[in-house]
Amino acid sequence: MFELTLPDMTCGHCVANVQRTVQALDPQARVDVDLSAHRVKFDTSASEEQVRLALEEEGYPAAT
Numbered sequence: 551m552f553e554l555t556l557p558d559m560t561c562g563h564c565v566a567n568v569q570r571t572v573q574a575l576d577p578q579a580r581v582d583v584d585l586s587a588h589r590v591k592f593d594t595s596a597s598e599e600q601v602r603l604a605l606e607e608e609g610y611p612a613a614t
Contacts, residue, residue, distance in 0.1 A: 551593045554612040556605065559588055564610065571608045575600055588613075 559568060562585075569581045572594060579594035592601055602612050 551591060552598045552601075553589055553591045554598075554602065554605070555587075555589050556610045557588050557613050558610050559583075559585065559590070561585075567608055568605060568610055571604050571610075572596070572601055575604055 556564075556568065559565065565583050565585060568583065568590060572579045572581050572592060575596040576594040579592060579596065582591040582593075584590070592598075594601065596604075605612065
């Protein structure tokens with residue numbers, strides 16, 4: 551499990567895109583979103599690097 555801050559995630563549509571992107575890597579992934587804080591916790595078999603790259607390609611780069 552790991553957590554990322556996604557500053558460009560601002561609405562419910564963004565949340566759905568983030569969830570869909572991660573579940574494309576790992577259909578069993580659990581994604582817990584705190585939209586107001588722009589934070590997402592991931593419980594997935596995909597690596598953090600895989601998730602970061604996939605989200606960046608979708609327009610949701612993680613803050614460093």
